[in-house]
Amino acid sequence: MEVVEGHNDFVDPNPSHRVSIRHGLTLGGTDTTTTTLTWAVASLLNNPQALKNAQEELQIHIGEQRQVEESDIKNLVYIQAIVKEILRLYPPAQLLPPRENTEDCIVGGHHIPAGTRLFVNLWKIHRDPQVWPKPLEFRPERFLTTHKDVDLKGKHFDLMPFGSGSRVCPRISFALQVVHFTLASLLHAFDITTPTNELVDMTESFGFSNVKAMPLQVRLTPRLPSKLYGGW
Numbered sequence: 001m002e003v004v005e006g007h008n009d010f011v012d013p014n015p016s017h018r019v020s021i022r023h024g025l026t027l028g029g030t031d032t033t034t035t036t037l038t039w040a041v042a043s044l045l046n047n048p049q050a051l052k053n054a055q056e057e058l059q060i061h062i063g064e065q066r067q068v069e070e071s072d073i074k075n076l077v078y079i080q081a082i083v084k085e086i087l088r089l090y091p092p093a094q095l096l097p098p099r100e101n102t103e104d105c106i107v108g109g110h111h112i113p114a115g116t117r118l119f120v121n122l123w124k125i126h127r128d129p130q131v132w133p134k135p136l137e138f139r140p141e142r143f144l145t146t147h148k149d150v151d152l153k154g155k156h157f158d159l160m161p162f163g164s165g166s167r168v169c170p171r172i173s174f175a176l177q178v179v180h181f182t183l184a185s186l187l188h189a190f191d192i193t194t195p196t197n198e199l200v201d202m203t204e205s206f207g208f209s210n211v212k213a214m215p216l217q218v219r220l221t222p223r224l225p226s227k228l229y230g231g232w
């Protein structure tokens, strides 16, 4: 991939794999949200109880006689917890874009000379066992119990999939609305299974964008009256 335009782009010195980690211009709207949705569906396929919980929530709040509407999202707390857990385990940007300090400073007891480029390693922070018990497990319930007050907007430094501070992602609300609505609509309208009933391979491809290493194959089975599929 070639470098994209934009301020503050980080340029890999090797021209053969130059990428921009400032995804705002080309990748922001699609790559981050599709990556998040892919990991969400993959995780739910491997965690049938969580999938069942999500579909029960949809049954309670929406039923089977209408489609999901944006105004329903506020009631779908379990699906919101799923999305938080996905952005904890699989933040689309595993490393936040680099920061360069203009003055000498001390961070965590370390002297950082002016002009140093610092990367925040979200992947590591989001899997810290001192903050997140059983950090490698997909457990949306943690965001309804022990971590229910942790939000995604950059105020809690243990969970920062959108970054933090003055350069935080400016489209958090829009991104969450898209992810919640799409996931809720998919799970409401279809039963999802793997074609072979095997567990999904969750291997990550470590890079600037955390895409699934293996393609995801999903079998969709309609679960609503056929008249509700007119818009699909």
Ligand code: HEM
Residues within 6 Å of the ligand: 022, 023, 024, 025, 028, 029, 030, 032, 033, 036, 091, 092, 093, 096, 097, 161, 162, 163, 164, 166, 167, 168, 169, 170, 171, 172, 174, 175, 176, 179
């Ligand atoms: C799940 C979805 C998304 C995630 C996890 C995400 C995450 C991020 C992160 C980590 C940054 C860098 C923050 C920093 O520098 O510390 C960022 C910046 C940015 N994002 Fe997003 N993003 C998402 C969706 C979107 C969408 C849908 C858009 C646009 C429609 C968008 C537009 C931007 C832009 C323009 C910036 C650059 C802001 C700046 O440099 O001042 N993002 N995002």
